[in-house]
Amino acid sequence: MNITVTTEKPEDGKLVAKVVVDKKDVDAAVAKTYKDIARQYNFQGFRRGHAPRPVINSIIGREAVLAQATNDLVSEVSPLMLEELDCVPVARVDYGDEPANVVEHADYELNATIPVRPDVELDSYDAPAIEMPPEEATEAEVQAQLDMIVSYRTTLEDVEEDRPAESGDTAVCDVESVEGAERFAGEGRMFDLSSKMLPAELLSGIVGMGKGEEKEVSWTTEEGTGEDKKEVKHTAKVKLTGLKHSVTPELDDEMVKKNFGFDTVDELKDAVKQEIEEDKKNRLPELKEDRVVEAMGKHLTLEEVPQNYADNVFNELASEFLQQLQRQGLTLDAYLHVRNISTDEFMADLRQQADERARQALALDALAAKLGFDATEEDVRGEFEKAGVDDVDASVAEFKKEGRLPAIRESIRRTKAVDWLVENCTVTVVDEAAKDAEAEGDAEAATDGDAE
Structure with missing residues (x-):
């Protein structure tokens, strides 16, 4: 297929292109559409695939045929246009509300608006300075790996002494959702009071509680993105029923x-x-x-x-x-x-x-x-x-x-x-x-x- 593509300078992340399809390719697209329709439907008195154009026009309608030919042509032209422009659109290409139908024996002009990445500048084009770990293993890296290996053997044991919850403990709690805290609700829920994955306000609210003590703890989170971002309040009624602490075995030859x-x-x-x-x-x-x-x-x-x-x-x-x-x-x-x-x-x-x-x-x-x-x-x-x-x-x-x-x-x-x-x-x-x-x-x- 022969196409000619001309463009204007991109503005506001949009590249406007004018595509001209050679009339020979237009005629070929129309002829193919007629053949496809003749094969697709049974026309009384004609073998499948052999119905002449006048019959198809009288039943399907010539404008409907040309509309189908136009859709097929646009679908075929679109990737060729992107190849010609060496362009990767970031969203669907816009051809307007309704591209005009092709006309036989005439070139076909198509206007396309292509969403593209913005042209940007850097404040420096020099290669940056970065930090990297050494190729050999360091003592600190080996020790960190050993600590991790030993941590897999860590067990949780009950805190026998009568004391308040401390950071580093694992608190055993019965939790009732008062408002927006359903995912934390339940009996015997265990919370690592040094966790970075849980709401800090919830954990700090538990720290200092004694066994059997109850209290309400509230915190807020931001949910959604952009204009839909909103602040959500959460409140939970927490009863501390037990405390556990981590016991890590000593790394020695026997272990x-x-x-x-x-x-x-x-x-x-x-x-x-x-x-x-x-x-x-x-x-x-x-x-x-x-x-x-x-x-x-x-x-x-x-x-x-x-x-x-x-x-x-x-x-x-x-x-x-x-x-x-x-x-x-x-x-x-x-x-x-x-x-x-x-x-x-x-x-x-x-x-x-x-x-x-x-x-x-x-x-x-x-x-x-x-x-x-x-x-x-x-x-x-x-x-x-x-x-x-x-x-x-x-x-x-x-x-x-x-x-x-x-x-x-x-x-x-x-x-x-x-x-x-x-x-x-x-x-x-x-x-x-x-x-x-x-x-x-x-x-x-x-x-x-x-x-x-």
Whole structure:
């Protein structure tokens, strides 16, 4: 099919294109529609597929035939237009309320409004400076892994002494929802009073309670997003029925031999060290990419991501997440229950992640344009070869016909931008496990000081 595409400069995230279809292709589309209708319906006195145009016009109506031919032509032209413009729309292409019907023996003109990503600028196009953990396993990393391993053997035991609930305890409570606290209601509910996943006001309300004491605890949350965001009040009647504390076994040779199959603690440490370093061989390159991209996203001068692009990325992220849950054999409801978070909280977090991903993608696009990165035919073929398709030429032709090659080229340009960032960024090696342990110790010291 022969088409001519002309465009104006994009404005407000919209690219206006004028498409002209050659009259020969218009006539071919009309002829195909007549043939399709003749095959689809039985016309009395004619074999299926052999009804002449006048008969079809008298029964179906010529305007109806031309309308169908127009719809089919627009469907065929749309991906060709996107390929011609090398454009990835962020929402449905708008052809107006009702495109005019084609006219036989005449070129067909079609106006399209394509929602596109905004052209953006960065306040710096230099490769960023980032921090990375060392390639070898550090003592702090080994210790953190050992602490985690031992924590799996931690048990909860009753607090025998008569004392108020403290942070770090696990409180056993009977909870009645007074207002909006249904997901916490029930008898014998256990709350880790040092949890970061539960409402801080609920936990602080329980801290200081004695066994058998009852009280009402209230807190508020923000639910919804954008203009629909609202503040919701929650109130629960809580009765403390018991206290438990965590008991972690000492890591010694006997415990290691009994539970992990090593003769000594040192042997376990060596195994953990080796495992950490093997994991880093695969994880650090991906971590480096993530951090340089995150850093570049902060240089985007755009104040707010356009809603249509934000929605596009949100839907993409949600689809990826649901597919991941499906592979793990989980439902979204089960995931939310295990995490003890509401649907609104999950949606708000996903929206924030989508906004960050959108900003990072826009930053990569801006960097790729600034550095002149392009996606050649060889690059495109290389993507199909890496995917292991049997017939590269056929796959490329199919993607081109369906208007999907622009997305492949977009991905290639972004990958080149990421590769450039990885190669040119400045890296400072930091023992992050030791840093986190120090910060946690400072936080615990501050908490103990406040308690005193």
